[in-house]
Amino acid sequence: MSSKIKNMSAEVKTHGVVSGHSGAVNRVARALAGLTGLAVIIAMVVACGGKNESPAPSTSTSAAATGGDLAAAAQDAYTYAYPLVTMEYTRRVLTNTVEPQGTAAPMGQFVRMREYPNAQFRAVTAPNADTLYTQAWFDVAKEPWIVSVPDMGDRYFLLPMLDGWTEVFASPGKRTTGGKAQTFAITGPGWSGTLPPGVTEYKSATAMVWLLGRIFCTGTPEDYAAVHALQDQITAVPLSAYGKPYTAAPGVVDPAVDTKTAVREQVNALSGADYFRTFADLLKTNPPTAADAPTVQTLAKLGIVPGQAFDATKLDPGVASALADAPKAAQRKIMAWAKDGIAAGDNTFQNGWLFTTKTGTYGTNYLQRAYITAIGLGANLPQDAVYPTSEGPSQQVKYNGANKYVMHFDKGQLPPVKGFWSLTMYDADYFFVDNPLNRYTLSQRDNLTTNPDGSVDLLIQADPPSDTANWLPAPKGDFVLMLRMYWPQETAPSIIDGTWKVPPVTQAP
Incomplete structure (x- = not known):
């Protein structure tokens, strides 16, 4: 993948989301960014049946309340729209090419990473x-x-x-x-x-x-x-x-598309007027669902109606001001969900590992949906993959290559999956770690050494142990661990229902 799509998948940890959120929250967010994938809904038009049945936008502040209520409504609208706008910007970047090359391909053509x-x-x-x-x-x-x-x-x-x-x-x-x-x-x-x-x-x-x-x-x-x-x-x-000779047409390159700046940075930099104008245009072919009806009503009061053009200059000054101020405040709220989502039950922090099983389908949980979009666009269903990630044994302490660590699995307690599992080592910036074995992961496909009692110890350290079969090479400095679990079991023991817990990584004597 290229730098222009740092947030292309949930397996991609993205940088520089929003200024102003705390380092602690950002650290939790970066850990959760191990979701997956790097991941791909259309049916009905809003809650009614026709594109032209939506009410005309209101230009009155009273229609959408005033003061704090108006600001909150605008921020909620931003959060609701965040996935759709981000997907569109990602699509533009990943299809802005004449032919498939690198990480991009024209619409309707495949990129094949080799x-x-x-x-x-x-x-x-x-x-x-x-x-x-x-x-x-x-x-x-x-x-x-x-x-x-x-x-x-x-x-x-x-x-x-x-x-x-x-x-x-x-x-x-x-x-x-x-x-x-x-x-x-x-x-x-x-x-x-x-x-x-x-x-x-x-x-x-x-x-x-x-x-x-x-x-x-x-x-x-x-x-x-x-x-x-x-x-x-x-x-x-x-x-x-279908069933006929077919040659895909060459793609058309739009020089106005920014293929150098990360998508999330582009989206977060949009003014309120540009953001909501883009959103309104996208609603024409990407309509809300029936469950979104209450939000659609609120959007209409802010001048945003599916199927109709959005023009911030025609809004009441109070509404226009609230929409203009919404981006930064909403972005802070979205990224704070890394921590707030733990208290709400959407995200889990356990034994030093942070993960979520609330991915892929969101219903009306717009904040979780926006958060997953921000840190890991393309997240899988939890039935397909779960990605516990750990930067240290606690939210305050980081792993460091000056120490030796062990991840111990009791007999029969290796990650319960029907697909496969792997433990990946990253440095503090979430890149692979150079090592003499060119080994970046340990997994069930490796010939792991088993202890006499049937348990398995994964050795996480910078210097090679005498037996390297279970060694995951670490850097000299801080590092991050990510456990990928593809097709996790859905019945006990299962990470999905909480009957299996990722064991802690402990410091060796």
Whole structure:
């Protein structure tokens, strides 16, 4: 992945969110940023049935209350809109190219990541060394897109699709559909045509769709070749071209698109007027859901109506002022959710590990949705992956390579997953750590040494132990650990229901 999409996935820890939040909150946020993925909903128009049935925007301050109430309403509107605006800016960056190259590809074409980064890689934080990405963006407003997937055999893979609001509306893969060859259609809101025989329909609630696929790979030359062959057989065509010769059209490069600045920085820098204008435009093809009806009513009182243009200059001065002031205040509230979300039960801090199982589907939990967007856009469903992350044994103490640490698993208590698990080492900036073994993770695919009683100790330290089988090399300074759990068990023992807990990492004598 490139630096221009630092917040592309939940496996990506992003920098410099908002000025003004405390270091403690920021540290918690960075730990939670190990969600995943780096991840891809359209159906009905607002709570009613037609785009033109929404009330005209009010330009009166009294309609949306005054003072603190008005400011709160504007901040809530910002929080509600944050995922959709962020997805749009991400889409622009990742599709602003003539042909697939690097991390970008034109709309309707796949980017296929071919290898894992090494310790010199600095383009993206929290890289992974477990799955290779295959991702594409689709516009399903006019017609469905047909995606064909080859027989994946017994290999673990998942192809989650996010709508414009970051809801995962489908996640075909080994967990849900098995490894046999499959063909599916991504359909948009209002589409009710007929699909070819044997094609499964996945309906998005929005015109914007992001397919963020991941395929397990051991990283050996032989396995790279095997996965590359599978990646090349994952194809997409519009429904009108299905079963016919098809050549994707070259993409069009828009020089106005900023491909150098991280997406989150671009979004956070938007003025209130520009932010809400972009949001209103996006609502035309990415409508709210029925559950959002109360919020839609509040938006209308602020002059934001699905299907209608937004013009801040025509608003009551009080409303315009509240919307102008909303960005920074809302951004602080969003990032404070790293800590506040623990008290609310959306995030969990346990044994030094911070994680959440409230990802992928959010309902009306707009603050959690915005927070996950900010720290890890593209997060999977918890049934697909959970990413406990730890910067130290407590929120006040960090790990440091001057010490030796042990992560102990009792017999039969290794991470309970049906896919795979891995423990990844990062330095304090969330990059891989250079080491003589070129080892950045320990996982179940390694030949781990078992203690006489059946337990397993993972040795986390800078200097190599006498037996390096269970050694996860650490840097000399501070470091971060991330436990990736793909397809975690849903019944006991399970991290999802809390019946399995990530063991603490303790300092060795």
